[in-house]
Amino acid sequence: DAKxxxxxSMDCAEGRAANLPCNHSTISGNEYVYWYxxxxxxxxxxxxxxxxxxxxxxxxxxxITEDRKSSTLILPHATLRDTAVYYCIVRGVYxxxxxxxxxxxxxxxxxxxx
Amino acid sequence: xxGVTQSPTHLIKTRGQQATLRCSPISGHTSVYWYQQALGLGxxxxxxxxxxxxxxxxxxxxxxxxxxxxxxxxxxxxxxxELEDSALYLCASRDEGRTNYGYTFGSGTRLTVV
Numbered sequence: 001d002a003k004x005x006x007x008x009s010m011d012c013a014e015g016r017a018a019n020l021p022c023n024h025s026t027i028s029g030n031e032y033v034y035w036y037x038x039x040x041x042x043x044x045x046x047x048x049x050x051x052x053x054x055x056x057x058x059x060x061x062x063x064i065t066e067d068r069k070s071s072t073l074i075l076p077h078a079t080l081r082d083t084a085v086y087y088c089i090v091r092g093v094y095x096x097x098x099x100x101x102x103x104x105x106x107x108x109x110x111x112x113x114x
Numbered sequence: 115x116x117g118v119t120q121s122p123t124h125l126i127k128t129r130g131q132q133a134t135l136r137c138s139p140i141s142g143h144t145s146v147y148w149y150q151q152a153l154g155l156g157x158x159x160x161x162x163x164x165x166x167x168x169x170x171x172x173x174x175x176x177x178x179x180x181x182x183x184x185x186x187x188x189x190x191x192x193x194x195x196e197l198e199d200s201a202l203y204l205c206a207s208r209d210e211g212r213t214n215y216g217y218t219f220g221s222g223t224r225l226t227v228v
Contacts, residue, residue, distance in 0.1 A: 034216060043118075043204050043219030044157070102147075102206075102217060104157040 004088045009109040018075040020108050022088030025069040032091055033064060034102070035073045037084040037110075044087065044104070047073065083112045116141065118207050118220035126226045127195050135190040135223045139207030145169075146188040147208070147217065148180065152201040160203075163188050195227045 005023040012018040024033065032051050036044040048055055048062045050071070055062045061074040075082055087107040119138045127133050139146050148160040159172040163182035171178075177193040186207075192199055202224050206217040 036216075041202065041222075041224075043206070043221050046216035046218065049216060102157075103159070104149075106156055 004090055004105055006086075006088050006105065006108045008106065009111065011111050011113055012075075012078050014080060014112050014114050015077055018078040018082065018110060018112070020073040020075075020086050020088075020110060021070065022073070023070045024088070024090045027068050027090050033062065033068075033071050034089040034091055035060070035062065036087045036089065036102075036104075037082075038087070038107070039081075039084045047086075078110075078112045080112050080114060083110060085109050118205055118218050120203075120205050120220035120223050122223060123221070124224045124226070126228060129195055129197060129227055131195050133192045133195060133199075133225055135192075135203050135205075135225070136187065137190070137205030137207075137220060138187045139205075140209075140218055143207035143209050143218075144186055145208045146182055146186065147206040148188070148190050149204040149206070150174075150201045151204060151222075152198070157204065161190065192225070197227050200225060200227045 032049050034049040035047040037047055038044045048057055048060050050062045050064055052064055052068055062071060064071045085107040087104050089102050118140055121136045125133055137146055145164040147162050149157045150160050151157045160174055160178060161171050161180050162169045166182050180188055180190040182188045202222045204219055204222045206219045208217045
């Protein structure tokens with residue numbers, strides 16, 4: 001699976017849009033970009049995933065660059081409850097569980113400031 | 115729809131003892147994944163079960179083992195507990211028939227070895 005690079009931490013003011021970047025320059029054509037978040041001591045929560053088109057759901061938007069080498073997760077109106085570690089993961093479509101399930105890096109610790 | 119459930123929530127064991135952790139996947143999901151998250155560290159893949167078979171395991175010693183039952187629930191067993199086994203153990207399930215769909219995690223079992 002392609003490796004991802006994320007900033008270790010970010011701050012965002014409550015009510016503003018939080019934009020979390022992720023670089024995945026070695027992504028393959030059949031690999032999806034997944035985003036999860038983990039609130040302290042809880043299990044990771046699925047947020048969104050995409051292949052090449054931008055995606056939006058009730059939680060967030062995912063913007064993937066045309067060359068697919070990077071993406072941005074957007075939380076449109078951040079709240080204090082969005083404070084968490086956000087993981088960007090690249091995963092092949094037909095890899096099933098794969099050799100290691102999902103590979104979690106260190107993620108970005110997003111802190112929403114009141 | 116019930117999510118992934120794990121039990122117990124907390125478990126305290128003495129070094130050298132055995133621990134058994136349980137996981138019930140989402141109804142209809144046939145795959146179960148186990149992860150270990152030690153304090154301050156990322157999620158490390160432990161085991162993957164699908165259709166009752168162990169499909170793959172991470173870089174953990176053989177004293178970490180498990181099984182999957184006909185109803186797709188799963189047990190993780192840790193023998194000869196060591197202090198460094200203290201961690202949050204997370205279980206995730208997935209519908210392998212939908213290979214581009216996300217994983218759903220449980221809330222975890224906090225194992226403390228004293």
